Amino acid sequence: MHDREIFDVLLEREKLGTTGVGHGIAIPHGKLSGIDRLYGIFARLDAPIPFDAIDEQPVDLIFLLLAPDNAGADHLKALARVSRLLRDRTFCEKLRGSSDPDALYALLTDAPTSHAA
Helix, strand or coil, X not given: CCHHHHHHHHHHHHHHCCCEEECCEECCEXXXXXXXXXXXXXXXXXXXXXXXXXXXXXXXXXXXXXXXXXXXXXXXXXXXXXXHHHHCHHHHHHHHHXXXXXXXXXHHHCCCCCCCC
């Protein structure tokens, strides 16, 4: 997998409409050939960046999802779960407030799966 392939897939997705969902959050996502499972990458930025978000606010929390071309519903389920988690303002404040990578990992992996949609 090449960085350029990932960039191109994400750029094509952004052309369909922004993945900046508001409140400083973006969930860029796309499907790639050549990967065999879903990947999630979280980044908390020290300084928010312009992202053409729906609320026109800069973004400081980014959760990138990459799925195999044949992911089907698994891609949509993962996207829905991330979206539900990041709609929780308390959860996002915990992400913003933690500087410990282990604590961030624990927050993201121990998050309940039953948040209401």
